[in-house]
Amino acid sequence: MTATPEELRRVQTLITEECEAVRAMLLRKHADYGSSFSAPLGVFSRCSPEEAINVRLDDKLKRLRTGRLEIAEDTEQDIVGYLILKRVLRRMAAGRDGWDAAREAMFEAHERRGGEEP
Numbered sequence: 001m002t003a004t005p006e007e008l009r010r011v012q013t014l015i016t017e018e019c020e021a022v023r024a025m026l027l028r029k030h031a032d033y034g035s036s037f038s039a040p041l042g043v044f045s046r047c048s049p050e051e052a053i054n055v056r057l058d059d060k061l062k063r064l065r066t067g068r069l070e071i072a073e074d075t076e077q078d079i080v081g082y083l084i085l086k087r088v089l090r091r092m093a094a095g096r097d098g099w100d101a102a103r104e105a106m107f108e109a110h111e112r113r114g115g116e117e118p
Contacts, residue, residue: 038088038089038092053086057079
């Protein structure tokens with residue numbers, strides 16, 4: 001079945017709205033928490049920033065498995081956000097971001113934790 005131009009526009013609008021909602025959430029949380037995803041404090045955990053994101057993703061997926069619909073939407077949005085942060089972190093680590101200060105903060109945080117990996 002071929003979608004009509006109107007259906008295509010409607011889906012494009014919905015995609016744009018969902019992407020904008022995730023973008024707004026990430027920017028709001030970044031304003032609130034700074035770059036904690038790329039340079040975690042490391043008081044209780046000594047895992048790398050990427051591993052910390054993986055742990056958060058696992059927690060969110062576990063929450064989805066409970067099947068509670070009232071938390072599913074926010075949890076899904078959080079998962080998308082963490083996946084985006086993971087991609088940002090990889091770009092920062094690879095030097096494809098053009099921002100050396102963030103990369104330096106990641107490595108400094110890693111060194112504060114004794115250079116240990118999980």
